[in-house]
Structures are given as C-alpha cells and as structure tokens.
Amino acid sequence: MTTKGEEMRIEGWKVAGAFVLFLLVGVGVGVLLMSITERQMQGEAFPLRIAEVPEDGVDPELWRANFPRHYDSFMRTREDYGRTPYAGSRGDYDKLEANPFRRLAWAGMAFELEYNGIRGHYYSQIDQAQSRRTQERSQPGTCLNCHAAEAPNLIREMGWEEMSRTPYDSLRDKVHFGSSCADCHSPNTMELRISRDAFTNAMERRGVDVSQATRQEMRSYVCAQCHVEYYFRGDDNILTFPWDHGFQVEDIERHFDEYGFADWTHRETGAPMIKIQHPEWELYTTSTHYAAGVACADCHMPYTREGGVKVSDHWIRSPLTNLNNACQTCHSMSESELERRVLTAQTRTAELVAVAEAAITDLIDAIVDAQDAGVSDAALEEARLYHRRSQLRWDFIDAENSTGFHSPQESARILAHSADLARRGVVSARMALADHRAAAAAGASPE
Numbered sequence: 001m002t003t004k005g006e007e008m009r010i011e012g013w014k015v016a017g018a019f020v021l022f023l024l025v026g027v028g029v030g031v032l033l034m035s036i037t038e039r040q041m042q043g044e045a046f047p048l049r050i051a052e053v054p055e056d057g058v059d060p061e062l063w064r065a066n067f068p069r070h071y072d073s074f075m076r077t078r079e080d081y082g083r084t085p086y087a088g089s090r091g092d093y094d095k096l097e098a099n100p101f102r103r104l105a106w107a108g109m110a111f112e113l114e115y116n117g118i119r120g121h122y123y124s125q126i127d128q129a130q131s132r133r134t135q136e137r138s139q140p141g142t143c144l145n146c147h148a149a150e151a152p153n154l155i156r157e158m159g160w161e162e163m164s165r166t167p168y169d170s171l172r173d174k175v176h177f178g179s180s181c182a183d184c185h186s187p188n189t190m191e192l193r194i195s196r197d198a199f200t201n202a203m204e205r206r207g208v209d210v211s212q213a214t215r216q217e218m219r220s221y222v223c224a225q226c227h228v229e230y231y232f233r234g235d236d237n238i239l240t241f242p243w244d245h246g247f248q249v250e251d252i253e254r255h256f257d258e259y260g261f262a263d264w265t266h267r268e269t270g271a272p273m274i275k276i277q278h279p280e281w282e283l284y285t286t287s288t289h290y291a292a293g294v295a296c297a298d299c300h301m302p303y304t305r306e307g308g309v310k311v312s313d314h315w316i317r318s319p320l321t322n323l324n325n326a327c328q329t330c331h332s333m334s335e336s337e338l339e340r341r342v343l344t345a346q347t348r349t350a351e352l353v354a355v356a357e358a359a360i361t362d363l364i365d366a367i368v369d370a371q372d373a374g375v376s377d378a379a380l381e382e383a384r385l386y387h388r389r390s391q392l393r394w395d396f397i398d399a400e401n402s403t404g405f406h407s408p409q410e411s412a413r414i415l416a417h418s419a420d421l422a423r424r425g426v427v428s429a430r431m432a433l434a435d436h437r438a439a440a441a442a443g444a445s446p447e
C-alpha cells in the first residue's frame, strides 16, 4: 500500500521523467537540425544567394552578402596577432636582421636587400609592392601570379607570355587585392578550383589531372598554387614549378641541373646558385600527416562552430594560435602537449639549420681563401658545385615556413646532407689551394 506522500513522490518522479524525456527529445531535434544545417552548408555551397558574383570578380566584398561569416573570418587576415616562437604574424619581423647568415648566403641577389616574416593573405600584394625587392630591382609581371587576385584576369586579357614578361612596375596600378575568394573558389558554384595555371601545368607534367582531384586533395591543392618553389623559365619568364622528377629536394635539384639553371652567381664564391622559396607543399608531401591524408586546410582552416553552423575558418594563420580547433579534432592530447610537440620539432630543426649554416660559412671562407691565393676557376669548380648543392638544401628548410614541423624527419635528413656537402666542399677548396701552392712552389724552385 502506498501512502499519500509516497504517491506524491511517484507523481513527482513521473513529471520529472517526462520533463527529462522532453528535454532529451528537444536536444535530439536540436542536434538533428544542427546537422541538417551543417549538411546544407557543406552540401550546397550557397545557402542564400543574395548577390551574383561575376566570373571575373575579385573584390572579396562581392561575396560578402552571400557569405558574411566567411567574409568576416577572411578579413581577419588583416590582424597582427603577434609572433609565435618561430613564425606567426608580424610583417615587420626582419629575417635578415634575425639571422645575418642569410645576407651572406644570398650575396649578389635581391633577397639580400629585404626579407621579412610573413603575415595574413590580406597583405599579399601590399608587402610585395613595398618590398625593396620590387622597389629597387626590376622584376617581371610574373611576380604578381601569387600576389594579386587580379593575376588570372590579367593573364586572360594580356596572354600568359605577355603578362609574364611585362615589367612589374607597369602592372602595379592594375592590381588592388592580394587575395580573394576567387583564388580558391569558382564564383558560380563555390566549389574549390585551381585559378593559377602554373600548378595545373606542373601537375600535368607529372601525369596528374587536377580536374579529377578529390575534395580532400583540393583542400591542399588550392594552397599548392602558391606555397611552392618556383622559377621563371626562358626569355618570357614563364612561371614554372620544378617538379618533373618529383617533390623531394633531390628531384628538384635534378630538374634545375638538367635545365642548366642558376638564379644568380654568388658574389663571394662565384658559384651558380639556386634560391629556394616557400616549399611548403613539397616538404609536406614527405610527411606522416600527408601520408595519412591530412590536408593543409585541416590545420590552417579548421572547422569552427558559429551559431550551430560549421564554417571553415578563413582566418588562415599559424595553428599555434588555434591548437584546439587545428589539432584536437584528430588528437586527444592537451593543448600544452601539442604545443610541446610542435616546438620540439622546430627547436631541433633550428639547431640543425645552424649546423648547416656553420658548415656553409666555412665553405664560403675556404673558396674565398683559394680565390685570393689565385687558384683557377677550373680547380674550384668542384668546391663551387658543393656550395650550390649544400646551400640549396639549407634554403629548402630555411625558406620553408614551418621550421621543420610539416615534416620533421625529412627536414633533418636534408640538413644532414646540407652540412655534409658543405664540409666536403671545404676539403675540396683546401685541396685545390694546397695543389696550387705546391705547383707554385715547384715552379718557383731552382730545379
């Protein structure tokens, strides 16, 4: 028999139970709605089509009405969020002051004038236009390819060769946007697309048809339009990626050797040098993450939740400022442990970079000593080749912007070869000098 009091309590439990059930159903419906919105966001790229964007539109403002969230996060690339230990934002970070070896390494070419830390995509055109490398050296229009949203339009209007060989200075006034939605999206469908032909051409030569790329591949390919090593080929300065033999540093070196290419002759050593620039994509393809199918966008454009909607973060920046979204989707480690792993890889890489730099400095000194003593060019050819080969490897890691994180073991491998080649070069230059002295001594002796 239940007493009145007990009945009341049972009644109470029933009401509470119903309430909890009601809540659960409510939450369930909410979750369902959220995932429907998410699917809509991912499925149809146009949740609301308010404004038509013309095929050749480049001003990000044109997309604003349709995609206010994406526009806002994209415009945050204007923000200076400060340095991380090895990278981060700050346009006024002077990489030549930070490491004087770089000036020695690039003696005789434009990079010895100015070379800075990088910041958000908003500044892509501004920083190029203001650099002493375009202010004080005459550069070709090709430089605009990765630094102006208008570049594909200019190429359509002027033709690829004409745009490339036209002096940078005559095109300055035609470009106003460093980066745009159109770099990575087709304005009609918002699908990811390749807007820069140099990437398509280079992949084609590797037998890869990028129009058949999967969505996950596109989430890296859009970045590989620009974050790659490049050179200007032939009299028309055609933008070319040296990938015919592959993406590894030895493959790239082979491409340049076969073409007989040098960016410049080193002022101190007379060696025919190659300047490597931002090989983010190439280094990345040698990594564990790449092998596991992780894309650039997974870490640099992670999903964020905004009012129940999953949005790819268009504030592209250092993941160290955003470890929670950038890494914890896949890794169940604490932020401090993730940060420790990144910094461990970077500190080790930086140490090996310094080892290579010391070896290359000795090599430059050894060649200069030999030259001063009158050793012939023929006798120094081998040492100069060592200079080219060792510095190309050092530059591959120094110019790559993750300080080794994108592929730690490959970075260590490359730097070990860099130092080894430089030390062999020192031996070669010293032997050439010794031979020269011996010959001079023999010639000077009375018999």
Ligand code: HEC
Binding pocket: 084, 085, 086, 087, 088, 089, 118, 119, 220, 223, 224, 227, 280, 281, 282, 284, 289, 294, 295, 296, 297, 298, 299, 300, 317, 318, 319, 320, 342, 401, 402, 403, 405, 406
């Ligand atoms: C697994 C995560 C991950 C992937 C995938 C990844 N990166 Fe990074 N990236 C990082 C981390 C971590 C850093 C180091 C940031 C720092 O030092 O502040 C970094 C640094 C960079 C930087 C320099 C950032 C700065 O603040 O100056 C660039 C540029 C970059 N990555 C581009 C790329 C490109 C392009 C790809 C694809 C080819 C890629 N990353 C793939 C994690 C990743």
Ligand code: HEC
Binding pocket: 114, 115, 116, 117, 118, 127, 128, 131, 133, 134, 139, 142, 143, 144, 145, 146, 147, 225, 226, 227, 228, 229, 230, 239, 277, 278, 399, 401
């Ligand atoms: C294939 C694409 C591409 C081309 C072509 C290109 N750049 Fe860049 N540039 C980049 C990327 C990516 C960065 C950011 C990463 C970095 O600086 O390492 C950058 C950064 C820069 C910066 C800012 C950092 C610094 O170096 O001080 C300047 C200035 C610059 N480029 C000038 C030039 C000039 C001059 C040319 C033509 C000789 C040129 N770029 C051609 C992709 C390109």
Ligand code: HEC
Binding pocket: 041, 042, 045, 060, 063, 064, 067, 070, 071, 074, 179, 180, 181, 182, 183, 184, 185, 190, 192, 215, 218, 219, 222, 223, 297, 301, 310, 311, 312, 313, 314
């Ligand atoms: C540097 C390349 C790049 C630029 C520039 C860029 N996006 Fe994206 N965008 C991406 C990537 C990568 C994704 C993820 C696509 C995927 O996963 O299929 C994406 C996704 C999107 C989506 C699909 C929904 C989502 O959040 O994943 C929309 C909408 C979008 N971007 C709008 C814009 C707008 C608007 C601009 C300019 C203000 C812009 N994007 C600039 C690379 C870019």
Ligand code: HEC
Binding pocket: 087, 088, 089, 090, 091, 117, 118, 119, 120, 121, 123, 124, 125, 127, 128, 145, 146, 147, 148, 179, 183, 184, 219, 222, 223, 224, 225, 226, 227, 296, 297, 300, 301, 316, 317, 318
């Ligand atoms: C059209 C060429 C282009 C494309 C496409 C491009 N980038 Fe960049 N990126 C640049 C240039 C140029 C800079 C340097 C801007 C500056 O410092 O003025 C840069 C800077 C960066 C930085 C440094 C930001 C900071 O705060 O320090 C990161 C990280 C980065 N890019 C990652 C990516 C990723 C990831 C993708 C693909 C989703 C991508 N980029 C696509 C040209 C490009």
Ligand code: HEC
Binding pocket: 287, 288, 289, 292, 294, 295, 298, 299, 319, 320, 323, 326, 327, 328, 329, 330, 331, 338, 339, 341, 342, 407, 408
């Ligand atoms: C999309 C999923 C994904 C994201 C995002 C991701 N990782 Fe990973 N990570 C992996 C996978 C998968 C592996 C390889 C695991 C294996 O094969 O053992 C891995 C391996 C690693 C390793 C060991 C291998 C190496 O390269 O040193 C480290 C360290 C690491 N991740 C750190 C990070 C950091 C830091 C971030 C964020 C900046 C990050 N990961 C973002 C999936 C991811």
